[in-house]
Amino acid sequence: MYPDTRAPDELLVAGPVDRIGREDAQGLDYRPAAFGERFGPLWATYWFRVRGTVPEQWAGRRVDLLWDSGSEATLWLDGVPAQGMNRHHHDAVLAERAGAGAALPFEVELACNGLFGRTEAPVELHRCELAVFDPQAWRLLHDFETLRALEVVEGVDTSFAGVLRSELERFCDIWPGEGANELLRGLLEHRNGTHSHEVAAIGHAHLDTAWLWPLAESHRKAVRTFTTQLRYLEEYPEYRFACSQAVHYAWIKEQRPELWGRIREQVEAGRFVPVGGSWVEPDCNLPSG
Numbered sequence: 001m002y003p004d005t006r007a008p009d010e011l012l013v014a015g016p017v018d019r020i021g022r023e024d025a026q027g028l029d030y031r032p033a034a035f036g037e038r039f040g041p042l043w044a045t046y047w048f049r050v051r052g053t054v055p056e057q058w059a060g061r062r063v064d065l066l067w068d069s070g071s072e073a074t075l076w077l078d079g080v081p082a083q084g085m086n087r088h089h090h091d092a093v094l095a096e097r098a099g100a101g102a103a104l105p106f107e108v109e110l111a112c113n114g115l116f117g118r119t120e121a122p123v124e125l126h127r128c129e130l131a132v133f134d135p136q137a138w139r140l141l142h143d144f145e146t147l148r149a150l151e152v153v154e155g156v157d158t159s160f161a162g163v164l165r166s167e168l169e170r171f172c173d174i175w176p177g178e179g180a181n182e183l184l185r186g187l188l189e190h191r192n193g194t195h196s197h198e199v200a201a202i203g204h205a206h207l208d209t210a211w212l213w214p215l216a217e218s219h220r221k222a223v224r225t226f227t228t229q230l231r232y233l234e235e236y237p238e239y240r241f242a243c244s245q246a247v248h249y250a251w252i253k254e255q256r257p258e259l260w261g262r263i264r265e266q267v268e269a270g271r272f273v274p275v276g277g278s279w280v281e282p283d284c285n286l287p288s289g
Helices: 136-151 158-174 180-188 215-235 246-255 257-268
Strands: 004-006 010-017 046-055 063-069 074-079 080-085 090-095 103-112 127-132 239-241 272-274
Touching: 046 127, 046 257, 063 103, 074 215, 080 103, 080 136, 080 257, 080 272, 090 215, 103 215, 136 158, 136 180, 158 180, 215 239, 215 246, 215 257, 215 272, 246 257, 257 272
Parallel strands: 239 272
Antiparallel strands: 004 127, 010 046, 046 103, 063 090, 063 127, 074 080, 074 103
16 A cells, blocks of 8 residues: 655654643643653653655655554554554545655654553654655455455355355456456445345444543544544545534634634535434443333
């Protein structure tokens, strides 16, 4: 997916500090950060200032950030939160169509905790790179992985599973030669009979309000979650996202009015869908309630 990467021109860090806002972070003392450096203690925050330059050969292409700190983090672009990152989400879009020689400044708000609080490994900076995105490779990877997973699904016709196996092996033999992409598309167009079900899927982030971290971290997690979902809504026109806890809307409305405005636009478009009737998701659901 990323045929070429570049190290940033500048990578600075400040902290540890409390959960301060970006405005307060501007006045911190920044120093050079090093890969392999560990950050703590638990629940502390560090702010990174990063600056990169788009190489000539990347002109007009999408440029992403590849980040890995083994922890929760937020990418900030142009002074606003752009996307959440964690151990399962290492990439984020910096520019859809980058200009040759253009500067790409951004910030990363690093939280010294993972998805499961104290059980996480130490926070350590493993990666911070700019990367050019290859959409064809991305589609190819997901097409191949989907078909490979389908091969072992229980209930799939055994004869078709055999065809899948042999055709995927043939794909590996001929890729990236002529006909490789067409081979995968032909397999994906296969139908399992004339009476197949239609499945409608909608996104949902199971964000526990009271989790294995202080409540203040749940406020930041709501920002990370919603910015990530808004990014997906921009990238995938067919995508829909449901949110079931009104308290998270209230936090965003009060603390991040610019993000609240973006959410409202998607709600009005029918793509960011408020569901449920509770202020906070209950720990147990009453039957027929």
